[in-house]
Amino acid sequence: MLLARRAVKAAVRTNTCRCFSVAQTHLSDRKGLVLGVFEQQEGKDGSLHLTEAAAGFDKSLSGKLSELLKISGPALKKGKSRIFYGIHKDFPCLAVVGLGKSKAGVCGAENWDTSKENIRQAVSAGCRSLQDLEVKHVEVDSCGDAQSAAEGAVLGLFQYDQLKSKKRTKVTAQLHGSADMVGWEKGVMFAEGQNLARLLMEAPANHITPTAFANAIEEKLSGSALYHAWIAEQQMGAFLSVSKGSEEPPVFLELHYNGSPNSKQPPLLLVGKGITFDSGGISLKPSQSMDAMRADMGGAATVCASIVTAAALKLPVNIIGLAPLCENMPSGKATKPGDVITAKNGKTIQVDNTDAEGRLILADALCYGHTFNPRAIVNVATLTGAMDVALGSAATGVFTNSDWLWEQLHKASVVTGDRVWRMPLFQHYTRQVTDSQLADLNNIGKYSRSGGACTAAAFLREFVSAPHWAHLDIAGVMSNKDEIPYLRKGMSGRPTRTLVEFAAGLAHNS
Numbered sequence: 140m141l142l143a144r145r146a147v148k149a150a151v152r153t154n155t156c157r158c159f160s161v162a163q164t165h166l167s168d169r170k171g172l173v174l175g176v177f178e179q180q181e182g183k184d185g186s187l188h189l190t191e192a193a194a195g196f197d198k199s200l201s202g203k204l205s206e207l208l209k210i211s212g213p214a215l216k217k218g219k220s221r222i223f224y225g226i227h228k229d230f231p232c233l234a235v236v237g238l239g240k241s242k243a244g245v246c247g248a249e250n251w252d253t254s255k256e257n258i259r260q261a262v263s264a265g266c267r268s269l270q271d272l273e274v275k276h277v278e279v280d281s282c283g284d285a286q287s288a289a290e291g292a293v294l295g296l297f298q299y300d301q302l303k304s305k306k307r308t309k310v311t312a313q314l315h316g317s318a319d320m321v322g323w324e325k326g327v328m329f330a331e332g333q334n335l336a337r338l339l340m341e342a343p344a345n346h347i348t349p350t351a352f353a354n355a356i357e358e359k360l361s362g363s364a365l366y367h368a369w370i371a372e373q374q375m376g377a378f379l380s381v382s383k384g385s386e387e388p389p390v391f392l393e394l395h396y397n398g399s400p401n402s403k404q405p406p407l408l409l410v411g412k413g414i415t416f417d418s419g420g421i422s423l424k425p426s427q428s429m430d431a432m433r434a435d436m437g438g439a440a441t442v443c444a445s446i447v448t449a450a451a452l453k454l455p456v457n458i459i460g461l462a463p464l465c466e467n468m469p470s471g472k473a474t475k476p477g478d479v480i481t482a483k484n485g486k487t488i489q490v491d492n493t494d495a496e497g498r499l500i501l502a503d504a505l506c507y508g509h510t511f512n513p514r515a516i517v518n519v520a521t522l523t524g525a526m527d528v529a530l531g532s533a534a535t536g537v538f539t540n541s542d543w544l545w546e547q548l549h550k551a552s553v554v555t556g557d558r559v560w561r562m563p564l565f566q567h568y569t570r571q572v573t574d575s576q577l578a579d580l581n582n583i584g585k586y587s588r589s590g591g592a593c594t595a596a597a598f599l600r601e602f603v604s605a606p607h608w609a610h611l612d613i614a615g616v617m618s619n620k621d622e623i624p625y626l627r628k629g630m631s632g633r634p635t636r637t638l639v640e641f642a643a644g645l646a647h648n649s
Contacts, residue, residue, distance in 0.1 A: 263295025289326025384473025
């Protein structure tokens with residue numbers, strides 16, 4: 140027993156924490172607390188710059204927290220955490236996190252609100268540290284922005300382990316030491332929306348088929364799942380040309396959220412590419428990393444998740460969501476390179492590459508979407524590898540015919556930290572897709588790989604007549620390695636929160 144006591148005391152000293160009786164707290168009932176500390180300002184004395192909640196906590200302990208922070212090591216860097224044990228009877232485990240500079244605000248060079256991003260990153264790090272200790276209940280300091288703190292906590296704790304026998308500890312997070320419960324709950328809903336998209340994108344393709352995808356969304360929000368007969372009746376030849384190589388039947392999912400008190404208010408139309416698995420078809424992709432193409436329905440996932448979130452937030456805006464869902468597979472029935480198909484608007488398309496299929500299913504969906512006379516159209520798609528090459532995972536590429544729409548999307552992205560970047564829609568690219576040997580259009584650019592993201596956008600514009608349209612190419616932001624600190628490795632669910640913030644902005648402006 141004496142040796143055991145010495146071992147416990149040695150471990151406590153190693154982690155710069157104070158000793159406490161293990162018998163006082165059952166492991167399953169432990170509560171954790173995440174508190175923030177800012178960088179010390181130059182020219183100031185050695186006093187710590189704690190958040191309001193952290194300062195109150197420190198005062199209740201007669202300055203013990205400040206004392207421990209000073210003697211436990213160098214000042215906490217942005218996004219890093221430090222764990223203390225047993226310094227408060229209600230919170231056996233305490234994570235203090237570095238928030239960087241206080242009041243950092245919007246950074247024009249980075250195109251985001253640095254303060255909000257710092258909070259998301261720091262809170263995420265603290266929550267994960269406590270999760271690793273199998274703490275099931277965590278209270279979180281708002282750090283001056285309850286919504287961003289909630290987003291950091293909920294996004295940071297997400298892990299797709301549904302199909303594993305050994306799972307991570309499930310952690311419930313709640314607000315600590317702040318009256319801004321409205322902001323916290325809003326942040327939780329924004330983050331849960333993105334996590335819904337991550338869940339759909341991460342799931343294997345044999346679990347999320349077109350039908351299963353539609354069913355999963357209809358459990359969250361009432362919608363209409365329309366099948367082959369309806370699709371054929373609508374003369375969506377481009378959509379059906381992609382789906383016919385697969386044994387899985389295509390589904391056209393239509394969602395309506397009517398949140399505006401004015402039922403006649405023109406809706407915001409969101410269209411998402413829903414390829415639940417993309418093999419490339421006859422133009423088969425290389426086998427390496429083909430498994431990631433289970434997330435080629437990321438456009439549909441983020442669009443549907445954003446509408447589910449808008450409904451949860453009760454945003455006063457009307458939104459229609461369209462998601463053409465199918466697989467792109469090779470078979471004896473599949474479309475062949477060189478085939479010519481006819482889209483819903485009557486334009487013929489020479490399909491020279493069956494792996495450029497996303498633009499085909501979107502073409503028919505965009506044509507159909509115009510029948511709703513929307514105030515704005517935004518389509519979202521993991522469309523081109525060229526976009527990943529151009530921007531990487533830093534931002535979503537936006538192609539738009541509307542300066543007003545670009546400004547609204549950009550404004551929303553600065554708030555969420557999930558950035559967008561405007562790309563060109565020159566006639567230079569249009570000429571490359573309208574120069575086709577056999578048809579009105581070619582589904583790949585005349586010069587093949589050159590400007591691939593731009594020629595894909597130019598192709599889509601051939602099916603748009605609305606004055607406010609934007610195409611978001613999310614191929615580069617589809618997954619996360621370690622670029623976004625508050626997202627674990629895997630499918631990212633981006634840019635769901637930006638779409639929700641954008642819709643909220645439209646509701647406010649109306």
